[in-house]
Amino acid sequence: MPESRSDTSQSTLRTMFSGHYPPTDLELRELVEGGLVVLDANALLDMYRFTPGTRAEYLEALGLLGDRLWIPHRAAEEFMGRRGDAIASISEERASFERISSKRWRNRSR
Known part of the structure; x- marks a missing residue:
């Protein structure tokens, strides 16, 4: 008698192709x-783009992970190499935002 399709065949497929x-x-x-939780360099560099409050919350959340947080050596190395560029970019x-907003403010007050 042929095997019927049952939960065991689906289970095997789920196991074999879990992705x-x-x-x-x-x-x-x-x-x-x-x-x-594994961070890459961008997860670290993004902290420079956060507001101070958001940055504090982010760091607090990372701290709660304890020993579940891992930063690969390569990610830390890339972070250190790109850190200066991230700071300069921000x-x-x-500065660009301040120039644009002050120019618009002056134009509105005329």
Whole structure:
């Protein structure tokens, strides 16, 4: 007698091709509560673009991860290499914004 399609065949496919299935609620909960969080250089460089309040919240959230937070050596190396450019870029963007906004303010008050 041929085997019928049952939950066991779906289970095997899910096991073999797990990347093609969305995670279950339990898997998501386990990931959020116990998974390793790995930052890349951009996750670190973005802190320069945050407002002071957002930056403080971000750092607090990262601190709550404790030993679940990991920054690969390559990400730290890239962060250190691009840090100066990120700071300069933000400074230029702020200066440009101030120039544009002050010019518009002067034009409105005429």
